[in-house]
Amino acid sequence: MNPFKVHILGCGSARPTPRHCLSAQIVNYNNCLYAIDCGEGMQAQLARHHLMTGKLDRIFISHLHGDHVLGLPGLLSTMALSERTSPIHIYSPGGLESVMRPFIEFFVPAPSFDIIFHPFSTTQGATIFSNNTIEVQTVPLQHRVPCCGFIFREKQPLPHILRDMIDFYGIPNYAIKSIKEGADWVMPDGQVVPHARLTKPAEKARSYAYLSDTAYDPALAQAVEGVDLMYHEATYANDMLASASERGHSTTGQAAATARDAHARQLIIGHYSSRYDKDALEAMLLSECRAVFPNTVLANEGLTFDV
Amino acid sequence: MNPFKVHILGCGSARPTPRHCLSAQIVNYNNCLYAIDCGEGMQAQLARHHLMTGKLDRIFISHLHGDHVLGLPGLLSTMALSERTSPIHIYSPGGLESVMRPFIEFFVPAPSFDIIFHPFSTTQGATIFSNNTIEVQTVPLQHRVPCCGFIFREKQPLPHILRDMIDFYGIPNYAIKSIKEGADWVMPDGQVVPHARLTKPAEKARSYAYLSDTAYDPALAQAVEGVDLMYHEATYANDMLASASERGHSTTGQAAATARDAHARQLIIGHYSSRYDKDALEAMLLSECRAVFPNTVLANEGLTFDV
Numbered sequence: 001m002n003p004f005k006v007h008i009l010g011c012g013s014a015r016p017t018p019r020h021c022l023s024a025q026i027v028n029y030n031n032c033l034y035a036i037d038c039g040e041g042m043q044a045q046l047a048r049h050h051l052m053t054g055k056l057d058r059i060f061i062s063h064l065h066g067d068h069v070l071g072l073p074g075l076l077s078t079m080a081l082s083e084r085t086s087p088i089h090i091y092s093p094g095g096l097e098s099v100m101r102p103f104i105e106f107f108v109p110a111p112s113f114d115i116i117f118h119p120f121s122t123t124q125g126a127t128i129f130s131n132n133t134i135e136v137q138t139v140p141l142q143h144r145v146p147c148c149g150f151i152f153r154e155k156q157p158l159p160h161i162l163r164d165m166i167d168f169y170g171i172p173n174y175a176i177k178s179i180k181e182g183a184d185w186v187m188p189d190g191q192v193v194p195h196a197r198l199t200k201p202a203e204k205a206r207s208y209a210y211l212s213d214t215a216y217d218p219a220l221a222q223a224v225e226g227v228d229l230m231y232h233e234a235t236y237a238n239d240m241l242a243s244a245s246e247r248g249h250s251t252t253g254q255a256a257a258t259a260r261d262a263h264a265r266q267l268i269i270g271h272y273s274s275r276y277d278k279d280a281l282e283a284m285l286l287s288e289c290r291a292v293f294p295n296t297v298l299a300n301e302g303l304t305f306d307v
Numbered sequence: 308m309n310p311f312k313v314h315i316l317g318c319g320s321a322r323p324t325p326r327h328c329l330s331a332q333i334v335n336y337n338n339c340l341y342a343i344d345c346g347e348g349m350q351a352q353l354a355r356h357h358l359m360t361g362k363l364d365r366i367f368i369s370h371l372h373g374d375h376v377l378g379l380p381g382l383l384s385t386m387a388l389s390e391r392t393s394p395i396h397i398y399s400p401g402g403l404e405s406v407m408r409p410f411i412e413f414f415v416p417a418p419s420f421d422i423i424f425h426p427f428s429t430t431q432g433a434t435i436f437s438n439n440t441i442e443v444q445t446v447p448l449q450h451r452v453p454c455c456g457f458i459f460r461e462k463q464p465l466p467h468i469l470r471d472m473i474d475f476y477g478i479p480n481y482a483i484k485s486i487k488e489g490a491d492w493v494m495p496d497g498q499v500v501p502h503a504r505l506t507k508p509a510e511k512a513r514s515y516a517y518l519s520d521t522a523y524d525p526a527l528a529q530a531v532e533g534v535d536l537m538y539h540e541a542t543y544a545n546d547m548l549a550s551a552s553e554r555g556h557s558t559t560g561q562a563a564a565t566a567r568d569a570h571a572r573q574l575i576i577g578h579y580s581s582r583y584d585k586d587a588l589e590a591m592l593l594s595e596c597r598a599v600f601p602n603t604v605l606a607n608e609g610l611t612f613d614v
Binding site: 014015016017018021022040041043044047048050064065066067069070071073074077078081099102103106107108 | 351354355357406409410415
């Protein structure tokens with residue numbers, strides 16, 4: 001299986017605290033890095049955790065609040081200092097380019113690489129990036145400004161060839177690719193060896209959902225049904241339901257309900273309000289989630305999760 | 308004496324490293340905070356070191372390179388979340404407001420406080436801020452873009468009243484203020500008691516010079532003659548004289564020569580190139596400085612110096 005990991009680089013909410021940085025993650029799929037959100041401090045966290053910006057080509061921004069965006073100018077500046085040449089692609093709700101480009105042009109004049117903005121709709125989900133091995137889909141969220149979460153879906157790997165059977169039937173190498181892709185094999189005498197006898201199914205394709213920032217929406221679970229790993233904001237504890245709703249955020253219980261109803265394998269919570277900036281209070285948040293969805297863990301800077 | 312301290316919050320150069328943040332300092336004079344430079348991460352460093360942004364009213368930006376400026380939007384955003392009401396004053400070379408204001412207005416819409424930009428000349432030194440106790444002067448530096456250092460000068464404190472002498476001459480309380488300010492005292496019989504007999508001189512006024520980023524300029528020492536504490540960039544070791552000159556930076560030996568020629572009490576070096584991001588290499592930088600100016604120390608995040 002290709003490596004498919006999520007690095008938590010920032011899991012605080014609107015303002016940094018002594019414990020937490022602003023929203024920033026890296027998805028590492030087979031040694032290609034994808035950034036999700038880019039709060040101030042992203043480039044410092046990349047350096048601290050020895051993640052190479054040279055392997056980062058695509059940045060996915062959930063919404064245009066500063067705590068998810070303001071790390072972009074510094075990151076692009078450092079990429080320019082590194083004399084990067086490959087383009088960087090930035091996916092976000094509309095409006096980012098018009099405010100960001102003049103700012104970047106002032107602080108990163110004449111960069112050695114192209115910066116390409118890709119605005120996406122926040123009213124309906126879509127596949128916004130796809131390559132041979134992975135695709136990224138948007139998931140509309142309910143926040144105070146247009147906002148989407150993201151699902152990183154591994155494409156279904158091809159089945160494994162059963163080498164013994166290939167040898168047994170004397171199948172030549174040139175035919176392997178088409179067999180992996182689903183073809184049967186026809187022997188010189190016309191006998192058909194079915195594809196299923198020559199292969200075993202690959203592992204199930206994996207998926208990771210990033211859901212932040214959002215108010216609770218019972219329909220969200222269906223949009224992310226069956227993801228393996230889910231990051232969901234839990235800005236507030238259960239007793240702050242009214243604040244969560246008013247601010248377009250979720251409580252612990254709501255985050256856990258979404259993970260439960262989506263049949264996720266594991267839930268990571270984060271985007272903690274600064275009021276919970278203590279071990280004991282974060283343990284309380286975790287406990288509230290586990291009451292609804294036992295396989296929940298707390299995000300923390302520097303943690304890495306296998307999808 | 309009023310407290311007069313310098314907090315080092317960032318002493319790396321163009322890009323953050325696992326050891327160092329981008330340029331950012333706080334001068335604390337009598338519990339009023341003044342920021343010098345505002346690299347990305349400033350607000351996180353303020354939180355980490357428990358420095359209250361509510362006590363920070365003035366920010367002094369040496370020049371408009373991103374590593375000295377890009378912490379501003381996030382800092383102002385957090386000030387808005389804190390429902391600050393007092394204005395924030397930003398002093399910098401010209402051009403900052405036109406690029407920064409539209410960006411801030413997007414990410415910090417309708418802040419509860421005024422943001423006031425004060426552009427200053429970078430071709431000749433001037434006093435750009437003054438209150439009852441302190442003043443801030445610019446010192447033109449030699450960099451790739453217009454750039455100034457800053458001298459924070461305590462105003463000469465008034466002399467101390469000699470309480471015994473006041474009592475001896477039966478001087479009423481209402482006269483104390485004018486005596487502190489230099490008046491003699493005239494007795495009812497016409498006898499003049501000279502000011503000097505009623506007071507003892509206050510401590511010498513203290514001063515702090517921040518000199519970054521700059522190429523070596525022998526004339527600089529005269530501009531900062533006699534400062535108590537000096538922060539001077541030492542981006543490069545002595546063996547990189549050509550790079551320093553070409554990039555508008557200083558070597559260790561050049562920083563130390565400026566401190567020596569200015570008769571500073573103590574030199575703090577910083578703005579280290581990321582190539583020196585190891586204990587042993589920073590120790591080498593320190594050693595090169597001490598060969599010229601023994602009372603040199605290495606800047607590091609979290610260190611506080613008394614001026």
